[in-house]
Structure formats: C-alpha cells, structure tokens
Amino acid sequence: MTRNKYITLLLSIAIIVFSGIVTAQTSEQQHRLSDEPSLFERYTNSAQDLILKGLELVGINYRRGGTDPENGLDCSGFVQIVFKDAVGMLLPRTAREQSEMGNIVDRNELKAGDLVFFNTMRRTFSHVGIYLGDNRFLHAPRAGAEVRVEDMSQGYWVKRYNGARRVVER
Template sequence: MSKWFCILLIACASAHAAPGAAPADDAVQVLNDKSLLNQIVELQHNVAEKAQSKLSAVGQNVSQTAYQVADSTAELVISSMGFLGLPYRRGGSSVETGFDCSGFVRAMYQETVGMLLPRRARDQAASTQVIDKKELKPGDLVFFNTMRRAFSHVGIYVGDGKFIHSPRSGSEVRVENMRESYWLKRFDGARRVAGTDAAATPPKNY
C-alpha cells in the first residue's frame, strides 16, 4: 500500500468530517484493512495500464477518456471514505445536514463523477444497469430490502465484499460487510451507473 494513499485518505476524513465529530472507528478499520485498501489502490494502478493500452490501440484522445473514467471511479471510492462518521439524517443530502442512504450515494456521484442520480433509492435502482453480484467492482451500487419493500436501502461497493453507506437514524456513515447475515438476507441486487465501468480488477474471493 502506498504511503501517499494513506495520507490522502486521512486528509479526506479530516476535511469532510462533521464539525465537532469524534474520529470514526471505521476510518481506522479501513486503514488497517489491507485487502480492501489494496483493491482501491489497484484502481489507481489500473488507470495507467488501461490508458496505455488504449493509447497504443486507438490514439491519445480515447486513452485520455479511459483515464478520466477510471480515475473518477477511484476518486468516488476514496472521497466517500472521507465522510465516515457523518451522522445519518432522514432526507439529508449534504455534509451540512447529514445524509440518508440515497442522499449519500447521490452526493458522492454528483461531487466526484459529475453525474446526477435520482433522489430515492428505488429510482436509483431503476435508472442504473443491472449486474450480477459476482461482477461487483468498487463504485457500483448495492441495494437492500430493509423496510419490507424492494430497493429501500442503497450503498456504494468499495471492494472485498464491503460497502459504505448511511444506515439509519441514530447511526453514521460507515463501512459494513455484505457477508454478514443481516445484509445477506436483505440483499436486493447490484447496479452499475452508466459510464463508470472503470479499469478495476473484479473483487477476489467473493
């Protein structure tokens, strides 16, 4: 794991944390999770590899486009980590107010990728590409049935079977494991936002 990445992640957490909020335990867990961090770092490594491949095949303009798409996905995942510990707020969609689940996803995509997704989780599911669970890559969306209705909760997949989300009232933005029984039972499908199929290596052992 590169030294610059650790510095970047810590800086993001400091920059985006809610005013007066205590450091999130999740930030420490993420920094200590080598398998997860290695996958995110792979995004950066694969950016250069894909760009070089495209450059050789069809020229510099397409190569630059490939670089920008892959780099945006990496930025999405890295930036979302900077909001760990931000309190949940029903209907919230900004760092000032806090986020609910779909508000968090929408804000991350708008701020880092420049794409404006629908506001509600079920509408986000309807407007994105269906993918198999085995095809999940960092930056994809994962949906859950947590309120006895389809697509009632959403998060952003970050790799290694984990996702980041704003769970519920009284909680805060955090990283959780999709392999835990609660999430396994409620998993409702995976989606990919058009134009964000970055040069990421498919998750291992999932």
C-alpha cells in the same frame, strides 16, 4: 550491377524509407493517445473518485431525508452527493429511483463504484450503498448511526440484498 540486384536495392531503400514514415506516425499517434486516459484508467479513475469522495463522508451523521453533509445524510442522499461531487452525475433522490438507473450487475461481477441495494424496510430497494470491493460497501445506515463501511457477507446484509446497478460506464 545486375538488374535483380538493382531492384533488390531499390526495394530495400523503399522499405527502409516507408518503415520510418510508418514508425514516425505510429510514434506520434502513441504520444497523442498516451495523453488520453485508457479505458482501464477511466474506469479506475471513476471508481477511485467515487470511493475517495465516499470515504471523505465517513462519520457524517445519518438524517432521514438528508442531502447535505453539514446537516446529515440518508442512504440515497449520501449516494447522490458522492456521485455528484466525484463524477458530476446527478442521480435521483430515492433508493428506489436510483435502482432504476444504469445496468443490472450480478453479485459476482460487482466492481468498485457500483450501487448495491437492500430491503431494509420490508420493501425492495429501500436502502442503497456504494460497493468498494472485497464484499464491502459504504452507506448511511440508519438513525443514530453514521456513514460507514459495512461487510456485505454479514448475515443481515446477505438476507436483505436486492441487487446492484452500474451507473458509471467504465
């Protein structure tokens, strides 16, 4: 065997051996990483958890100052209980205080789980709901009503929209 063929053979064997080690590590790392949720899955799971918890409360009566589904919820009490139960996040009590949490989100960049704010009492950030997607949001609207899904593209909500915040990083 010539020296060049011998070196080529050794290099080929080395490449095969080392590629097996790298492949084994990569496979092991992939297996370990597959047990952890991806960024997309974490975002999706948080948003889904918020929406599912919020939808469970559809039909609960509105009650000014309400923070308990048994006795009724106001808008900020609704948001507070959804975030606490769905993702373990404690939000402040009022819509105004909740409007200071997280990061500002442009209306055209809204994602499920974002908080949306409205001026419904002649003052900014007086009402809050949870964005569902497709221009819809969940909220506890007013006395005599129940927690429900609403369309943000309706004139009433368009005129009163104040902004949005993303409080759950995804």
